[in-house]
Amino acid sequence: MSGPESEQQSVVLYDIEDKPPLGKAIPLGIQHVLAMFLGNVAPPLILAGAVGSVTGETTFLVQMALIVAGVATIVQAYPVGPVGARLPVVMGTSFAFLGPLIGIGNQFGIAAVFGASLVAAPVEIVMGVSFDRFRRFFPPLVTGIVVMLIGLTLIPTGMNYAAGASAGPSAEGYGSFVNLGLAGLVLIVTVGLNQFFEGFLRVISVFVGIVVGYLVALALGVVDLSAVAAAGWVTVPVPLKYGLAFEPSAVVTVAFLYIITGMETIGDISGTVSATGRDATREEVRGGLVADGVMSVFGAVFNALPNTSFSQNVGLVNFTGVASRYVAGIGGVVLLALGFVPKVGAIVSAMPDAVLGGGALILFAMIFSSGARLITQNVELDHRNSTILAMSMALGLGVAFRPEILQNFPSEVQTLFGSALVTGGMAALILNVVFPGGSVGTGPTEYTAGLEPSPTDAGAGAPPVDDD
Template sequence: MRSKRMSSSEATDSRTDSVVLYGIEDRPPLGEAIPLGIQHVLAMFLGNVAPPLILAGAVGSVTGETTFLVQMALIVAGVATLVQAFPIGPVGARLPIVMGTSFAFLGPLIGIGSEFGLAAVFGTALLAAPVEMVMGVTLDRFRRYFPPLVTGIVVMLIGLTLVPTGMDYAAGASAGPGAEGYGSVLNLGLAGLVLLTTLVLNQFFDGFLRVISVFVGIALGYVVAIALGVVDFSGVAAAGWITVPVPLKYGLSFPPSAVLTMAFLYIVTGMETIGDISGTVSATGRDATKEELRGGLLADGVMSMFGAVFNAMPNTSFSQNVGLVNFTGVASRYVVGIGGVALIVLGFVPKIGAVVSAMPDAVLGGGALILFAMIFSSGARIIVQNVTLDHRNSTILALSIALGLGVSLRPELLANVPGEVQTLFGSALVTGGISALVLNVVLPGGGVGLGPTEHTDGLTPEMPMQIDEEMADTASNDD
């Protein structure tokens, strides 16, 4: 295994389009790897703990259980991340995939929890999770419906739909417009400081300062926020020192209608996982392999079942960390493994987790905006590298993005349809992703059998390199 960092010329070789400084199997020195792993935790922390916080607030039956649910979410995310980076048999992608609690399930689970109780939340998550595992096992048949055009659109939509969340955090209130302090000069200043620091370090410096740019930006913003007296540490004093996991603390129940809703959502998050894996691997200048996609999907399903047993919401790959890999050029799974261990420690020690939780939203928002934008960029890279944007493919790209963003920007469009339809198709990712999937199947000339490792322009990944070499040889002969 290599431990030597790639040179800038190697990282940006035009033949591979790789942007990595550390490859998947590279092991950065421990002094670099630890802060890089913590950087991954910072990128996903609030996104991981926010769903259980919101769920606990919405479902009255778990009043007083908020801290326990948050700690379980951290522990399960850490274990799931380790499984993705270091697979157990076929379960895991062997990639730098960070796992966490999925926002995609939050709205439906609030409805399920309010109507049937928390036992149904975890029961339906447990019973429906094998749907995603089946997606992984049947990948040979399933995969042909997700060529680079479709996966690229899904990745782009993931980034685009996360941008409003990043803006809300940057404005200082994850609850959105109307919240106290939203868009204040102080919050915008903190977010701007983090964003500017991160951007300068990433673009004008080389080496370790570049790859640690997000961490430095967020750390600086946090220190400045403390100096300005806008950090509330009361939660740290109130937090305990140890959390003991209690399996099936709230029991399990399986309302049929709720199970069907969850099953469909697992299909959607499976599409998101395929996009995240593709976006991560694209940073290294290649396409995701069948084994990586299958292992990632299996890990999503298995770890969501594990999470349900330990009172955590379904887990899936975290897109902001895909953006972090593409932004920093650090694709080492060993770095992500350190992040997984850090999540487990945070889960078992609420006092430490409370210190991170006290970070103002605006500080995280400054870094999150860049990461979310980089997710969009990685999706665009998948399409540019693998797809010829002819009339057909350009139509699919444009219409899928338009429909996805349309339902997100104008949710009133679905006001007169049943609530279940609103929940499902009110998501830009669902509407845009399904649109891309269906259009790619029904429009003529698509070659639905193309897999993610095949190019729609008829060239294999090796052919451009061969053509370049032949042209170079011809030029030499001419000379």
């Protein structure tokens, strides 16, 4: 350890249990929604375009994604029994599942997508319930690497948005001066307010930056509001609208992805809590993982793809210093409102990509920063740990930069291990176990795996008893 927990520095202005005045909490909650909105609705948009059986169902799928994300976010902030982390964990549709689920949908039909999502979700619930048995395999070194990879691999997405086209360089208008100007304006306003002002203007900096960018985009005439006029006023959820089908190969594929997103959730929870100057408790991680699984079951029933914690909101917590779960809960209520009222959601959806990109770049960079802080505050970068860090980052980013290296493998392997998060995260996990001298299963040091004891644990503050 580079230093005791007491030396960790808090960056928060509002801690987890703090409740800002409602007049401040509402825009802070909306700020969370803006940070994750397009990332949440993009997977169902892409799925609807790629799977023929749901062509024309785009609006319904998007609204279901918003409703499920709202419920899941509220449950993470205000748990129902053991389900929920009691943290400002913002939930949304996971991109990690998108590619495989498109393949499943085209091969077996949309019912198999929701069937596999439902049947495989207990994998993550089991991860949460039995977390004491495997928590030692996720020390700050491993979770920090995962969080840093999340941030680094999201930056190209942020750049695409900033250039004005989430589809990439082949899209029309990509990198135009108008798009770059809008993204630059949002970035400058956001960073300026965050660094040169104090109080409420600082914590609301991302929201203000995006609003300023949106207003300027409206003045320039680059906002298409036609979808707002066409959108309805109320959406009624229809459970199991597309039915369920269970294909063994689809279930196995999705189950593996739940393990990977479980690692991401551990990293997100660690990154969020590290902003407060402490480590996540066992209870928080358990509850967050269980909520991921339970809410993904809920999502499958209500025609939504699997849900997971959203990393850009980890960046938002670290950037603004607002770690209040009350604020995150308000964000969940806003998501619910957007889901039930399509016309309101359409106004947000009409935001130009470049406007969102200016804010997203900052948040993605802050995700990387929170991962780096996890490591520097909790890990001694000796020869062993430095090697694990270097190899995991190299392998993860290597497959992201050169996915062609896997071109001779089956498509399923390419889909899974072409992800920097999967390859880098698995490398960190395996190397931490294989290399001698680590903290895995070594008495008191397994307690310092980036997790505090839960307040309900007997003998809090003492080394844990080996669960095996």
